[in-house]
């Protein structure tokens with residue numbers, strides 16, 4: 001990553017943390033002391049329990065009904081970003097499909113890996129035009145424009161217009177659309193393709209049908225990675 005790209009990503013992670021805490025605080029109907037206590041409990045929980053904990057207190061931000069149209073970036077964590085980058089560096093996909101790009105934090109990790117490899121494209125998808133404008137600006141600031149193909153608009157429409165194969169897909173739109181979306185992209189996958197789906201813990205109920213579909217299909221091999229949000233790591237076997 002260029003020095004300017006690293007500084008930018010650090011700022012975006014910091015901004016995401018502030019947004020997330022601010023959002024949780026505004027949803028929590030209690031004193032500052034009680035909120036601080038909850039925050040302490042949250043950090044001491046195992047990742048797979050955190051989604052349930054947030055839902056129990058009505059603090060979840062991974063919710064389409066509340067998050068659509070707001071400027072919350074809902075970005076992956078730095079740890080997850082580094083993992084995504086390493087996965088691309090080892091798997092070396094020529095094309096990456098990112099479903100739900102927001103302001104481009106995960107896009108920047110993908111583009112940085114492709115830049116290191118010296119080839120490839122990440123097809124980024126985002127509905128919100130204000131987020132698309134911020135993503136374009138971030139990609140320009142990091143100097144990775146030639147590795148990013150942003151498709152602004154509804155992801156279902158975008159996916160319907162794609163052809164060829166993708167060896168790496170990252171699903172990070174609203175969780176209740178995962179299965180419908182996955183069924184649409186199956187034709188773009190081939191044996192060896194990797195599909196990562198975020199929010200398996202944070203939106204456990206909404207992603208249930210997706211997880212069930214993947215687990216019951218012998219053509220896929222899948223496991224949930226214990227990142228804070230819970231990430232389904234699926235490999236297309238046949």
Ligand SMILES: C[S@@+](CC[C@H](N)C(=O)[O-])C[C@H]1O[C@@H](n2cnc3c(N)ncnc32)[C@H](O)[C@@H]1O
Nearest residue numbers: 074075076100101102105106127154155172173
């Ligand atoms: C969790 S955020 C993505 C975060 C991003 N992957 C990152 O880590 O930086 C989900 C994004 O999906 C977008 N989204 C939701 N439904 C969509 C749709 N039907 N078409 C395109 N984008 C959509 C939202 O606007 C939101 O910005």
